[in-house]
Amino acid sequence: MTRKTLFADPPTRPLIGASILSADFARLGCEAQAVLEAGADFLHLDVMDGHFVPNLTMGPDVCRSLRAALPEAFIDVHLMVTAPQTFVEQFADAGADHLTFHIEVVPAPAELVEIIHQAGMTAGLAMNPDTDVARIAANLEPADLVLVMSVQPGFAGQAFLPGVLEHIRTIRPMLRDDQRLEIDGGVNGRTAGACREAGGDALVAASAIFGCEDYDQAVAALRGTASVLPRRN
Numbered sequence: 001m002t003r004k005t006l007f008a009d010p011p012t013r014p015l016i017g018a019s020i021l022s023a024d025f026a027r028l029g030c031e032a033q034a035v036l037e038a039g040a041d042f043l044h045l046d047v048m049d050g051h052f053v054p055n056l057t058m059g060p061d062v063c064r065s066l067r068a069a070l071p072e073a074f075i076d077v078h079l080m081v082t083a084p085q086t087f088v089e090q091f092a093d094a095g096a097d098h099l100t101f102h103i104e105v106v107p108a109p110a111e112l113v114e115i116i117h118q119a120g121m122t123a124g125l126a127m128n129p130d131t132d133v134a135r136i137a138a139n140l141e142p143a144d145l146v147l148v149m150s151v152q153p154g155f156a157g158q159a160f161l162p163g164v165l166e167h168i169r170t171i172r173p174m175l176r177d178d179q180r181l182e183i184d185g186g187v188n189g190r191t192a193g194a195c196r197e198a199g200g201d202a203l204v205a206a207s208a209i210f211g212c213e214d215y216d217q218a219v220a221a222l223r224g225t226a227s228v229l230p231r232r233n
């Protein structure tokens with residue numbers, strides 16, 4: 001099965017992912033198209049089950065609709081659920097390109113990575129801010145991406161936890177050229193620089209993009225090529 005390869009090659013500039021969690025859901029297709037046209041490299045879908053995190057968001061059908069509306073978009077799905085293995089086939093069928101699961105709830109991560117690969121997607125290991133980096137280090141080999149949470153997962157719009165920069169610095173030298181390091185939570189024009197300097201090469205943002213009047217400027221600020229804009233309202 002062919003896989004899209006956005007995460008396979010070292011990017012020449014930081015990849016920016018737009019988390020649609022802060023989009024206007026009534027206009028989701030237009031919002032997703034607008035952030036991609038503004039320069040975001042991929043869409044990030046936050047899937048929450050009300051168990052692993054205290055929130056409910058979206059499922060495979062949202063992914064399917066976005067895939068139909070935006071055939072070329074790279075869709076990165078972040079599963080914040082207690083049973084991620086349950087959803088691999090559903091998201092593959094719905095057109096996801098990449099699936100990240102949380103290492104805290106998966107006893108055999110390599111096996112799940114293999115299942116995700118077999119389903120035609122790349123695979124990521126996510127860790128919460130207070131998870132031991134050693135868990136990631138021990139399971140890194142087959143993964144295409146590591147996601148370091150820089151807030152407690154569950155909600156957009158939280159403040160960046162600077163302590164996770166140490167996780168990023170620790171993980172960075174462990175990675176091969178074909179493995180990405182994604183940072184997610186509280187990333188904005190003020191915190192993105194520290195993420196990039198610590199070694200993050202894929203930055204995800206929800207409120208810093210969708211809360212900004214000008215999506216082009218918001219994406220550029222995350223990449224470090226524009227200054228920070230005032231927030232909407």
Ligand code: DX5
Nearest residue numbers: 153154156157186205206207
């Ligand atoms: C949080 C999600 C994040 C969130 C980021 O649990 O995984 O992707 O949408 O939102 P901001 O960028 O607003 O912190």
Ligand code: ZN
Nearest residue numbers: 019046078184
């Ligand atoms: Zn996320």
